[in-house]
Amino acid sequence: MNGEELTEQETALLSKSHILVSGMKGAVVEFCKNIVLAGIGSLTLMDDRMVTQEALSADFLIPPDENTFSGRSLAQLCCDSLTDFNPMVRVSVEQGEPLLLIFSIIRLNIIALSFDLAFF
Amino acid sequence: MDTIEVSNLNRQFLFRQSHVGQSKAKVARDAVLRFRPHINIKPYHANVKDPEFNVDFFKQFNVVLNGLDNLDARRHVNRLCLAADVPLVESGTTGFLGQVTVHVKGKTECYECQPKPTPKTYPVCTITSTPSKFVHCIVWAKDLLFAKLFGDKNQGNDLNVHSSNAASSSEHVDVFEHRVDEDIEQYGQRIFDHVFGYNIEVALANEEAWKTRNKPKPIYCRDVLPDRLVSQNGSFDKFCATDEPSSVSAMTSLGLKNPQDVWSLMENTKIFLEALKLFFGKREKEIGNMIFDKDDQLAVEFVSAAANIRAASFGILMHSLFEAKGIAGNIVHAVATTNAIIAGLIVIEAIKVLQSDTKSYRMTYCLEHPSRKMLLMPVEPFEPNQSCYVCSETPLSLEINTYRSKLRDFVEKIVKAKLGMNMPLIMHGSALLYEVGDDLEEDMVANYAANFDKVLSELPSPVTSGTMLTVEDLQQELSCNINIKHREEFDEEKEPDGMLLSGWAQAPPMEKDNNMPVGNGESTPSTSQAVPLKPEEDDDIEIVPTEIKTIPAGTKRKISELSSTAISEPSSATDGTRSTKKEEEIDGDDDVVVMLDDGNSDISKKKRLH
Numbered sequence: 001m002n003g004e005e006l007t008e009q010e011t012a013l014l015s016k017s018h019i020l021v022s023g024m025k026g027a028v029v030e031f032c033k034n035i036v037l038a039g040i041g042s043l044t045l046m047d048d049r050m051v052t053q054e055a056l057s058a059d060f061l062i063p064p065d066e067n068t069f070s071g072r073s074l075a076q077l078c079c080d081s082l083t084d085f086n087p088m089v090r091v092s093v094e095q096g097e098p099l100l101l102i103f104s105i106i107r108l109n110i111i112a113l114s115f116d117l118a119f120f
Numbered sequence: 121m122d123t124i125e126v127s128n129l130n131r132q133f134l135f136r137q138s139h140v141g142q143s144k145a146k147v148a149r150d151a152v153l154r155f156r157p158h159i160n161i162k163p164y165h166a167n168v169k170d171p172e173f174n175v176d177f178f179k180q181f182n183v184v185l186n187g188l189d190n191l192d193a194r195r196h197v198n199r200l201c202l203a204a205d206v207p208l209v210e211s212g213t214t215g216f217l218g219q220v221t222v223h224v225k226g227k228t229e230c231y232e233c234q235p236k237p238t239p240k241t242y243p244v245c246t247i248t249s250t251p252s253k254f255v256h257c258i259v260w261a262k263d264l265l266f267a268k269l270f271g272d273k274n275q276g277n278d279l280n281v282h283s284s285n286a287a288s289s290s291e292h293v294d295v296f297e298h299r300v301d302e303d304i305e306q307y308g309q310r311i312f313d314h315v316f317g318y319n320i321e322v323a324l325a326n327e328e329a330w331k332t333r334n335k336p337k338p339i340y341c342r343d344v345l346p347d348r349l350v351s352q353n354g355s356f357d358k359f360c361a362t363d364e365p366s367s368v369s370a371m372t373s374l375g376l377k378n379p380q381d382v383w384s385l386m387e388n389t390k391i392f393l394e395a396l397k398l399f400f401g402k403r404e405k406e407i408g409n410m411i412f413d414k415d416d417q418l419a420v421e422f423v424s425a426a427a428n429i430r431a432a433s434f435g436i437l438m439h440s441l442f443e444a445k446g447i448a449g450n451i452v453h454a455v456a457t458t459n460a461i462i463a464g465l466i467v468i469e470a471i472k473v474l475q476s477d478t479k480s481y482r483m484t485y486c487l488e489h490p491s492r493k494m495l496l497m498p499v500e501p502f503e504p505n506q507s508c509y510v511c512s513e514t515p516l517s518l519e520i521n522t523y524r525s526k527l528r529d530f531v532e533k534i535v536k537a538k539l540g541m542n543m544p545l546i547m548h549g550s551a552l553l554y555e556v557g558d559d560l561e562e563d564m565v566a567n568y569a570a571n572f573d574k575v576l577s578e579l580p581s582p583v584t585s586g587t588m589l590t591v592e593d594l595q596q597e598l599s600c601n602i603n604i605k606h607r608e609e610f611d612e613e614k615e616p617d618g619m620l621l622s623g624w625a626q627a628p629p630m631e632k633d634n635n636m637p638v639g640n641g642e643s644t645p646s647t648s649q650a651v652p653l654k655p656e657e658d659d660d661i662e663i664v665p666t667e668i669k670t671i672p673a674g675t676k677r678k679i680s681e682l683s684s685t686a687i688s689e690p691s692s693a694t695d696g697t698r699s700t701k702k703e704e705e706i707d708g709d710d711d712v713v714v715m716l717d718d719g720n721s722d723i724s725k726k727k728r729l730h
Contacts (some may be wrong), residue, residue, distance in 0.1 A: 032455050037130050064155055085133055 015041050022046040023098030025075040026058045033061070036082045042090040043082065045075040047098050121145075121167050130455035169196050169542055171558075175597055178204035183473045185209045185466055195510075195540040196596060198223065198231035202511055204599035207473045211466050212456045218486040220465040222501055225511065227478065233505035243613045243628045248278050249323055250333060254427065254436050260448045261426035262412050265315060266419065268296050268397065270410040298400065308396040309341045309348075312389070313426060316340070316429055336434045344389045344457040368402045370394035371441070379441040388428040388438070393420035414449025422447050461486055509539075510624065515588070515601040522576040522584050522606045525618060526555060530576065533617050539600060541593035548589055551581035576604075579597075610625070 017040055036043060051069050054116060056062055061081035063069055069077055075093045082091045103115045122144045126133045134151035145163035150159060178200045188194050201208040208223040210231050223230050246261050264279045295314055298307050320338040370391045395418055412419055424444035431438050465484050472480045482498040505512045535544045546554040553593045554568050576583040585606035610618045
């Protein structure tokens with residue numbers, strides 16, 4: 001693939017892939033948007049943190065209305081928005097704090113077994 | 121003025137499937153309001169070149185952000201911003217490349233100070249007689265054959281190869297005309313044999329041309345499809361009477377499903393004949409005023425097949441429909457991430473402008489491959505170009521044959537095409553030679569029409585060597601003086617227009633894979649001599665939420681409105697922080713580090729702005 005349109009086989013490959021995303025920050029959110037619009041098979045979000053002011057300004061997937069977002073984690077909010085972008089992608093939420101790279105190598109192996117790609 | 125198409129949905133995330141067909145400006149506005157309810161957005165579904173958007177209109181704004189997809193409109197907006205003295209943030213993307221530039225009158229270069237690459241054009245004889253690349257075959261199929269068969273009959277066309285036989289060139293019978301009651305299949309085969317068989321034989325007769333080149337092979341229908349009968353009435357029964365004209369397809373009726381397959385000569389021939397048949401059978405009304413549209417499936421099929429057959433004849437590799445479509449439509453596939461990066465940079469520059477932080481203005485170039493681990497290359501803006509005719513009012517010079525060239529040629533090829541003027545006014549001293557406008561008196565209109573077709577030296581106020589013409593566009597508030605110099609001969613290959621404009625910096629023709637700032641999709645009206653490719657970006661540049669869209673002059677899309685947004689002061693407390701936000705949208709990841717004051721070696725020749 002070199003920036004051209006996806007072939008049928010590539011689209012099929014994409015739609016069979018499952019991705020784990022941990023830590024809904026700026027660039028990660030952008031990635032999620034792109035991969036969902038492109039038509040990934042399924043996406044699992046992992047970020048139990050609550051909405052902060054910083055997150056509100058940087059993350060376009062969070063609805064600005066306080067009543068909507070209060071009490072729900074970043075992962076849950078992003079999940080709703082992403083489902084809206086492309087209803088054909090299964091977006092789900094996994095409980096857990098965003099993983100820190102060094103600390104989580106052991107946990108990574110266990111979780112990552114069920115995914116094709118893990119993104120932190 | 122664009123509407124939402126299905127192909128936009130994979131990256132223009134403000135739009136949903138239910139919005140297809142609606143105005144981009146209006147839907148984008150509604151979508152943005154949903155996550156930022158307290159801003160003031162006014163959508164205009166219109167063409168930015170409409171007279172409604174005059175200097176006074178532009179003066180309302182503190183900054184203008186461009187997300188246009190053609191050079192013509194960009195130049196127009198540039199001139200209006202100069203006239204209104206409003207800073208302009210320009211931008212563009214093509215594939216993995218992109219750039220954002222800031223233009224402030226008097227302080228920095230204007231958008232036109234540096235020459236922009238013009239679309240690649242090919243010499244006429246390469247297209248008509250000696251193609252050596254597949255793209256030459258595409259241009260032939262699209263701008264010559266397709267235009268001849270389905271386009272405006274009155275347009276001059278170089279399709280018939282010049283033969284040495286004087287008698288045949290004065291034929292009154294148009295070979296390409298579909299004769300009344302002629303069976304379509306027979307017509308198709310006749311056309312096929314003429315362009316791929318007869319014309320090639322004629323070309324072969326010219327021995328000189330082939331001394332250093334491979335000779336083409338004539339191809340006749342009977343050789344490729346020996347069993348094909350003339351009357352094939354049966355094929356029409358396959359279609360039901362309610363077939364939508366726009367969904368008619370030769371591929372479908374022939375069972376060729378994959379647009380990425382490279383077809384054989386036989387398959388291409390079948391597609392050629394089938395497509396021709398379908399045009400005449402199902403879309404007859406359009407014949408005579410069709411322009412090639414890359415989104416017209418049947419047109420793409422016809423052009424691809426024709427190009428492939430010609431390629432086969434000249435020993436050039438054939439291509440799949442998908443590849444041919446890309447070349448014919450000048451499609452450069454958009455990369456969502458590039459657009460996102462550029463969009464972010466636009467906002468960053470816009471914030472600097474709103475804060476009048478002039479020292480921080482940057483021209484930022486997004487590279488395809490990181491250079492020294494950096495993907496983005498910011499440089500300080502340059503001072504205005506003293507010889508830029510747009511912002512510095514330098515006179516230009518034009519060499520032209522004043523006894524042969526008409527005013528019409530001057531207006532179309534120089535004033536509109538090269539100078540980018542929309543509604544020009546041409547004066548010789550105090551004499552008005554030509555004018556475009558809505559409120560002109562009848563006798564003036566008649567006068568201009570008469571002048572239009574006159575040779576320059578025979579105008580009421582004769583134009584000869586040494587004359588100075590003044591050319592103006594009132595809407596753009598641009599005035600330009602041109603010194604005319606008479607010249608007898610022009611090189612047909614290098615100066616096919618028969619004119620040479622100087623003092624106007626022109627860049628060399630753009631190659632498909634060079635590194636100059638890109639994304640300046642251009643459109644030029646096609647001239648009858650050089651045969652230019654008309655680049656169009658397949659996927660519109662998405663700059664959200666401040667989007668001003670327009671279409672190039674002369675394309676077939678409907679004229680509708682444009683969108684502009686005026687970011688007024690945030691009125692509510694919750695949004696109070698927006699105008700002072702300094703965080704970059706690209707999160708604090710390590711990967712992208714923007715280093716300042718580190719320019720390219722060639723750019724460092726220019727003076728930096730301090």
